[in-house]
Amino acid sequence: MTFSDLLLQQTINGLSLGAMYALLALGFTLVYGILELINFAHFNVFMVGSFIGMWTLQLMGINGQAVVMTGLPLIGVMLVALFVTMLLSGGLGVVIERLSLRPLRNVKGPAAMITTIGVSYILFNIILLTVGADSKNYPNPLPPIQWALGDAVLRLREVLIWVISVLLMLGLHVFVQRSKMGKAMRATAQDPEAARMMGVEVDRVIIIAFFLGSALAGAGGLIFGLYYNFTSFIIGFTAGLRAFTAAVLGGIGNVPGAMLGGVIIGLVESMGGQFIATEWTDVIIFSILVLVLVFRPSGLMGRVAPNKS
């Protein structure tokens, strides 16, 4: 393997990781942008999403990697799985908001954030106690198509991850920038009180933000399963913390920033593993988190938040 092929392969690996982190980071950013709340339940919505995806695929008769599909049936199955996973994960986000966060809306201080940590552990333990602690073999109908780029290998599943992620992110970007609800979201992010006075239903905006963020996390969970062929109750924390770092790096509250942050963290992980050592990955990533928080708390693309009174 030549050095350039190696570099190319690690870039492919890094971009795939980055796409997953970016999908997750968007959920942090959406909710933070509007509520200034770091939603730690998001970690495990991602994990539950990957299980929802697994069950959906299994209901469609796909077990392990034994069933391979191509052409239209494959696209159909993928779309159904993606749709169901996003819908149910989004619903889960809404339920979390409605049951555990809305009652705390007017409580000052870190109560809401701590509640999200609690919710995160509840989801974690529900999955642990119902489906068990062992790693699950993920149903995966993708054919083992791959292309050789020199000695580097690009697989269909990597292309799929990129395509799905980019489409979802573009969709979100357009939604936030162009639609009426998107405008309401941006208005609420700037100043909830003024937005309310202008007739924006803030509660609805918040619910939409939770729905979208959780749906993207669910999509991320499904993609995670398809990429690694496995899922487990424990996948939320590592991925969630790295995605959170990505969101902070990009500028938390900033949608394009979350995508950029995700890709950077993904590449840092793969290049760090190649040129330093995998055991340093967490040290590198969390050093980035600390450095950003100390020297540029607004992140790469964020601006300093206006003082909300």
Next chain:
Amino acid sequence: MINRPITRRAAVGIAAGVAATAGLGIRPLWAEDKSVTVGLDFSLTGADAESAKRMENGAIMAFDEANAKGGVNGYKVVVTPYDDGTATAGQYDPAQAATNARKMVSNKATVAAIGPQMSGAGKAMAPILSEGNLAIITPSSTNPDITNPKFAAQYKPEGKAIYFRTVATDAYQGPYMANYYADVLHVKTVYLLDDSGAYGVGLADAFQGQAEKKGIKIVGRDRLDPKAADYTTVLTKIKSLNPDAIYYGGVLQAGVKLAKQSYDIVPKMIKGGGDGVYGPEMLTGVAYPANQGWYATVASPHVTEEAKMTQWVKAYKAKFNVDPDDYAVTAFDAATVILAAIKATSEGGKEPTRAAVRDAIQAVKVNTLQGPVSFDANGDLQDKTISVFQIRQDKDITPEDMRNYHYIGAAPSA
């Protein structure tokens, strides 16, 4: 105020308290309450839960059989199970293991214990058990440090051996597998991975030492974070270095993901590990075809497929509805040793105390399913057999059947 005289009222209280305590003290003297407690500690939560359950079953089976025959010299064995796995760790958690050890020690009725499954848990438990003079027999934790006299101050501060094993240690498991790599598989270059746990690092170290002596070139070594999902980075690095083989020291939380992803990236490379990759999850979690060809070892003789074991295997399966593996056998053997020790210490109406049971375990010579068991002064098993297996999915049996680990033979000792 220091010499406050005892008032009449306080005196009544004290008297009542003394009476109550004395009353409690009388209870164990009643004949029908004659029992001893044995603690069990396995990693029942997390990635190694399947293997843990099979071991726990093995131990429970032995005690149930003894109790069904009326106990040992009239003593019933009460089993108290503990779980050292936590959801947060996703596998064994040393802090939880330490808590369990404290609970075992503080329960006066506990005369011995079986466990832990994991060396990382064992390192946390050993000093506490030493202070409590409570003997524990591990059916599967193989890290040699715990019983190594060099680390006696750390793991047995009270001096006496309390950590016994019905398996060999990684001081044999790693090197013997290195011999197997060099002599049988003719491996010239190897990449080492470990999972950063006490067991995994120690096993990889032991393998590395012997591999270098055998002339195998170590082209690199990396440490996996068991909670991370992605090992494609390190596997891509390995692919670019193109060694003959990978050796992985570690347990299943990282092992399952490593097996899956290494099949994608380096499908043809020789891959193997220790007893950490010997478990049903390699069969169901990794699944065909990614697990095919993986080598695993077990630090005990392979007996579950022997003809004399048929009856036992059948009874185990009937009782627990799952197939036993070799560590279910070593757990059963650990229980057999404890039963023998309780028997020896309760002859002639004596009470089997914790201290007496420990001494009896140290001196034990008993025939078990894996053969005769006795311990050296450090608590290690005298017999040091390392069995090598390779995963090959058998068409005639279900994927989760442990017989998909095909027994190859004992690993060469030199």
